[in-house]
Amino acid sequence: xxxxxxxxxxxxxxxxxxxxxxxxxxxxxxxxxxxxxxxxxxxxxxxxxxxxxxxxxxxxxxxxxxxxxxxxxxxxxxxxxxxxxxxxxxxxxxxxxxxxxxxxxxxxxxxxxxxxxxxxxxxxxxxxxxxxxxxxxxxxxxxxxxxxxxxxxxxxxxxxxxxxxxxxxxxxxxxxxxxxxxxxxxxxxxxxxxxxxxxxxxxxxxxxxxxxxxxxxxxxxxxxxxxxxxxxxxxxxxxxxxxxxxxxxxxxxxxxxxxxxxxxxxxxxxxxxxxxxxxxxxxxxxxxxxxxxxxxxxxxxxxxxxxxxxxxxxxxxxxxxxxxxxxxxxxxxxxxxxxxxxxxxxxxxxxxxxxxxxxxxxxxxxxxxxxxxxxxxxxxxxxxxxxxxx
Numbered sequence: 001x002x003x004x005x006x007x008x009x010x011x012x013x014x015x016x017x018x019x020x021x022x023x024x025x026x027x028x029x030x031x032x033x034x035x036x037x038x039x040x041x042x043x044x045x046x047x048x049x050x051x052x053x054x055x056x057x058x059x060x061x062x063x064x065x066x067x068x069x070x071x072x073x074x075x076x077x078x079x080x081x082x083x084x085x086x087x088x089x090x091x092x093x094x095x096x097x098x099x100x101x102x103x104x105x106x107x108x109x110x111x112x113x114x115x116x117x118x119x120x121x122x123x124x125x126x127x128x129x130x131x132x133x134x135x136x137x138x139x140x141x142x143x144x145x146x147x148x149x150x151x152x153x154x155x156x157x158x159x160x161x162x163x164x165x166x167x168x169x170x171x172x173x174x175x176x177x178x179x180x181x182x183x184x185x186x187x188x189x190x191x192x193x194x195x196x197x198x199x200x201x202x203x204x205x206x207x208x209x210x211x212x213x214x215x216x217x218x219x220x221x222x223x224x225x226x227x228x229x230x231x232x233x234x235x236x237x238x239x240x241x242x243x244x245x246x247x248x249x250x251x252x253x254x255x256x257x258x259x260x261x262x263x264x265x266x267x268x269x270x271x272x273x274x275x276x277x278x279x280x281x282x283x284x285x286x287x288x289x290x291x292x293x294x295x296x297x298x299x300x301x302x303x304x305x306x307x308x309x310x311x312x313x314x315x316x317x318x319x320x321x322x323x324x325x326x327x328x329x330x331x332x333x334x335x336x337x338x339x340x341x342x343x344x345x346x347x348x349x350x351x352x353x354x355x356x357x358x359x360x361x362x363x364x365x366x367x368x369x370x371x372x373x374x375x376x377x378x379x380x381x382x383x384x385x386x387x388x389x390x
Contacts, residue, residue: 022242043204044254048262052197059144061088063108065099072119103135186355193267199323209286212247214293214306248286272357288342291377298384322347342373
């Protein structure tokens with residue numbers, strides 16, 4: 001019985017040694033690919049900074065033109081309320097058509113048209129309207145500008161009503177009021193650089209987890225070294241697993257680089273949860289996506305085809321898994337379809353660990369889904385690779 005245990009232990013050591021040697025071979029091959037290494041370092045450092053600092057989804061200094069047909073104290077008060085950081089006053093236009101032309105040319109985003117007798121109507125307690133034309137070519141920015149403008153005009157109207165009722169008996173104290181007290185969790189300053197930089201890292205992890213193992217396997221095909229590997233004392237499982245392990249280690253190192261050089265020191269992104277748990281989930285997600293890449297590599301004949309298949313497989317994941325747009329805002333059939341996307345669960349895990357500080361007790365269902373998808377995808381790639389060899 002002891003001899004049998006010794007034989008099994010020796011077999012396991014030999015198997016692990018072969019896997020270690022194959023993994024080391026993959027890392028050495030990647031080390032010789034200098035352009036790819038430079039692109040990898042750029043994607044997890046400078047590119048993360050550019051994505052976080054250079055892209056703004058919030059309204060900032062929207063160009064505002066005014067056609068003031070009244071030139072009164074009330075009109076000046078209303079115009080004065082459109083101030084930075086949301087709006088930038090770019091002057092008045094004598095003719096409304098000139099303002100519309102500026103909107104068409106894209107040199108202004110908003111045109112506020114104040115009618116004549118604006119102050120007279122307010123003093124006479126007559127209803128009066130102002131017109132706001134918004135360029136919504138950039139729909140998110142345009143809708144935000146319209147919403148801020150509606151709030152400004154509403155507050156202006158409320159202040160007028162408050163001023164009039166202030167002198168009445170009882171004043172505002174007798175009026176029922178509803179006050180809104182906002183409480184922001186997890187990102188109290190609503191700093192969008194946190195979201196943008198983390199989202200970019202998720203995109204890069206997805207891209208490289210798919211491309212690196214797939215390119216490594218296709219490179220073996222192009223160089224004709226697959227046959228040499230098959231006659232060596234390694235199994236097809238060890239060939240594929242070594243590529244996944246090597247590229248997962250590279251992605252973990254690149255993610256650590258991004259967090260240590262950009263996220264924490266530059267943008268101040270907190271790590272409220274367990275950092276080891278986050279890297280463990282990143283390794284699990286890389287393994288999951290690598291299985292999809294290996295399956296694509298068994299179908300492709302060269303690296304150009306791998307790149308085209310990456311566009312076909314990765315693009316829907318990046319667009320529909322909740323990175324660019326809220327997952328809840330998508331149609332029900334898209335949400336059902338994206339249940340097969342590992343990125344959909346990795347998004348919840350990443351924001352949950354980094355920003356919310358939650359752990360396994362809350363994220364266990366997302367982790368289980370990633371593990372099941374990873375095992376299935378790796379199994380499909382393994383089955384396809386064995387079938388090719390036969």
